[in-house]
Amino acid sequence: MIDVKSKNIVELEKLAQDIRKRILEVVSAKGGHLSSTLGAVELIIAMHYVFDVEKDPFIFDVSHQAYAHKLLTGRWDEFDTLRQFGGISGYTKPSESKYDYFSAGHSSTSISVAVGAAKAIKLKGEERIPVVLIGDGAMSAGMVYEALNELGFRKYPVVIILNDNEMSIGKPIGALSKYLTRLKAGKLYQGFKEKFKKFLDSAPKDVKYMAKKFEEMFSVHGVFFEEMGLEYIGPIDGHNLEEVIETLEVAKSLKKPVIVHAKTIKGKGYEQAEGYYEHWHGVGPFDLKTGKPLKKSSLSATKVYSETLLELAKEDKNIVGVTAAMPSGTGMKELMKEFPERFWDVGIAEQHAVTSMAPLAKEGFIPFVAIYSTFLQRGYDQIIHDVCLDNYPVRFAIDRAGIVGADGETHQGVFDIGYLRILPNITIFAPRDFETLKKAVRFAKEFNDGPCAFRYPRGAFTLEDEVFDAKDFELGKAEVLIDSDNIMFIAYGNGVGKAYKAHKLLKEQGIDTGVVDLRFVKPFDKELLRSLRAKKWYVISDNAKEGGIAEMLSDFVNSENLDVSIESFEYPDEFIPHGDVESVERLLKVDVQSIVEKIKDQNA
Ligand SMILES: Cc1ncc(C[n+]2csc(CCOP(=O)(O)OP(=O)(O)O)c2C)c(N)n1
Ligand SMILES: CC(=O)[C@@H](O)[C@H](O)COP(=O)(O)O
Numbered sequence: 001m002i003d004v005k006s007k008n009i010v011e012l013e014k015l016a017q018d019i020r021k022r023i024l025e026v027v028s029a030k031g032g033h034l035s036s037t038l039g040a041v042e043l044i045i046a047m048h049y050v051f052d053v054e055k056d057p058f059i060f061d062v063s064h065q066a067y068a069h070k071l072l073t074g075r076w077d078e079f080d081t082l083r084q085f086g087g088i089s090g091y092t093k094p095s096e097s098k099y100d101y102f103s104a105g106h107s108s109t110s111i112s113v114a115v116g117a118a119k120a121i122k123l124k125g126e127e128r129i130p131v132v133l134i135g136d137g138a139m140s141a142g143m144v145y146e147a148l149n150e151l152g153f154r155k156y157p158v159v160i161i162l163n164d165n166e167m168s169i170g171k172p173i174g175a176l177s178k179y180l181t182r183l184k185a186g187k188l189y190q191g192f193k194e195k196f197k198k199f200l201d202s203a204p205k206d207v208k209y210m211a212k213k214f215e216e217m218f219s220v221h222g223v224f225f226e227e228m229g230l231e232y233i234g235p236i237d238g239h240n241l242e243e244v245i246e247t248l249e250v251a252k253s254l255k256k257p258v259i260v261h262a263k264t265i266k267g268k269g270y271e272q273a274e275g276y277y278e279h280w281h282g283v284g285p286f287d288l289k290t291g292k293p294l295k296k297s298s299l300s301a302t303k304v305y306s307e308t309l310l311e312l313a314k315e316d317k318n319i320v321g322v323t324a325a326m327p328s329g330t331g332m333k334e335l336m337k338e339f340p341e342r343f344w345d346v347g348i349a350e351q352h353a354v355t356s357m358a359p360l361a362k363e364g365f366i367p368f369v370a371i372y373s374t375f376l377q378r379g380y381d382q383i384i385h386d387v388c389l390d391n392y393p394v395r396f397a398i399d400r401a402g403i404v405g406a407d408g409e410t411h412q413g414v415f416d417i418g419y420l421r422i423l424p425n426i427t428i429f430a431p432r433d434f435e436t437l438k439k440a441v442r443f444a445k446e447f448n449d450g451p452c453a454f455r456y457p458r459g460a461f462t463l464e465d466e467v468f469d470a471k472d473f474e475l476g477k478a479e480v481l482i483d484s485d486n487i488m489f490i491a492y493g494n495g496v497g498k499a500y501k502a503h504k505l506l507k508e509q510g511i512d513t514g515v516v517d518l519r520f521v522k523p524f525d526k527e528l529l530r531s532l533r534a535k536k537w538y539v540i541s542d543n544a545k546e547g548g549i550a551e552m553l554s555d556f557v558n559s560e561n562l563d564v565s566i567e568s569f570e571y572p573d574e575f576i577p578h579g580d581v582e583s584v585e586r587l588l589k590v591d592v593q594s595i596v597e598k599i600k601d602q603n604a
């Protein structure tokens with residue numbers, strides 16, 4: 001633990017430098033969230049100076065910006081293992097440290113956590129106060145207002161630090177971000193602040209606070225938040241340690257809900273990353289001097305999806321689409337640029353993204369909702385209630401399906417097959433490689449008989465393109481890629497590549513296997529499955545076993561009394577840790593080598 005409270009302001013500023021140096025050293029070597037973490041350093045040091053991390057809940061929204069918190073709470077040395085298999089997480093994780101009050105990774109949960117914690121503290125009659133660090137991007141999600149609505153009503157003592165760097169991953173969208181900018185840019189306010197600053201600097205603390213309130217009366221001050229029942233203080237300079245500490249002490253002393261609006265620079269302390277650069281949000285290893293990536297980027301499923309949809313959108317003006325604050329991550333950025341009136345970034349608002357596309361389908365447009373598998377979970381009821389119920393032909397392009405790697409438990413895309421296939425009216429399918437992904441996008445565009453969803457992995461597929469010819473998708477039709485009357489891999493999506501690798505290794509050991517690409521989960525190809533001569537089926541998909549494909553096929557086999565044994569190499573019923581996919585799959589015993597060993601043992 002680093003004892004922040006014992007340090008003077010000069011020492012604290014030196015600590016901020018050391019923290020930035022450590023973050024840059026590790027993230028340049030291993031990758032991670034750079035600009036968010038660099039921008040939050042002073043805010044986090046001030047949190048640790050004013051509040052008591054031994055008892056006050058420290059709550060970080062998304063928590064991708066919380067590296068300084070990890071460095072201050074005993075993880076300085078092991079920080080080298082950041083986001084590596086077996087190493088520390090890139091997000092707050094109570095199982096990793098008691099100072100990580102709550103797990104995070106999905107945005108905009110922090111204020112609800114703080115309200116819940118405040119209720120518990122009040123019921124226990126304890127002297128503790130939750131402190132939240134939330135970014136301006138995270139403020140675009142509806143869940144924040146659900147929490148503010150209650151907090152402003154109940155008046156629990158909670159201090160919320162709004163870290164406003166005028167960036168989400170990309171530029172933030174929406175009325176709120178404009179409002180926050182106005183708060184910082186009011187002409188009268190700016191001029192007044194300059195004159196006022198001299199007086200402020202010399203006045204004693206309580207006078208300072210009253211003076212700030214007086215000052216704010218001349219600005220477009222936080223009327224929105226104050227109407228919601230919170231005290232608003234700000235905007236302050238989020239890199240001025242003295243100012244932040246003073247303000248947090250005032251906020252804490254008020255013993256009511258307070259929002260402290262702090263202006264920061266995303267990427268502060270690493271010149272190339274300072275400002276409005278999407279690239280520096282999440283980075284792979286890079287050269288500290290030049291800022292250049294150390295690994296060259298290869299073709300990704302996202303890029304193929306984006307290019308294919310762009311071509312189709314040029315041909316058909318009815319194609320529209322939406323992303324929830326992930327324009328680059330989902331590849332929708334290029335479409336938004338080419339057709340700004342037809343492709344939208346709605347901010348971190350997956351529920352709104354899903355529902356708002358249904359009326360476009362109703363009105364005859366061809367909407368594509370591009371959302372990571374894990375973040376689509378945030379819009380689940382909207383898929384059921386606003387899309388499937390009335391059978392609107394909304395197309396869900398589910399990116400980051402499967403194990404995503406360094407982001408770990410909160411980001412694995414391993415539940416979408418299960419959570420979608422139980423819904424009426426939806427059609428579910430998946431490509432196995434880049435070429436079939438192009439065909440999947442085309443199939444989705446033409447498919448108008450209700451909602452459909454297709455999934456693809458982070459980065460490249462396991463299967464190279466030229467292995468099997470890419471056939472057009474035909475509703476409900478699977479494909480026998482390699483036949484066998486002995487053992488059959490029933491594979492789906494990115495699982496086909498693993499099945500093919502296992503097939504080749506087993507063949508070298510004299511064990512004959514075949515490979516079926518299921519292609520559709522709903523409806524699946526019962527006729528083809530009935531016709532298979534092989535009576536031992538091994539299921540491979542990059543989804544959880546629970547609610548997965550082996551479960552579905554077992555129901556089918558039992559209901560038809562087929563004499564078939566089924567074994568699943570899907571993911572076990574547990575949250576999957578962070579790390580490179582190969583190491584994580586080996587841990588779960590669903591890597592190709594483990595599959596081969598198991599089949600060899602069973603068929604020796
Ligand atoms: C529900 C959900 N949707 C999308 C994301 C992806 N995401 C991670 S961080 C981020 C932007 C957060 O912006 P902000 O809160 O301003 O933090 P900053 O990085 O600017 O410090 C987004 C969209 C997420 N983590 N959770
Ligand atoms: C913090 C967060 O949720 C995003 O930055 C996420 O890490 C992006 O994931 P990709 O790197 O797969 O786009």
Ligand SMILES: [Mg+2]
Nearest residue numbers: 135136137167
């Ligand atoms: Mg931001």
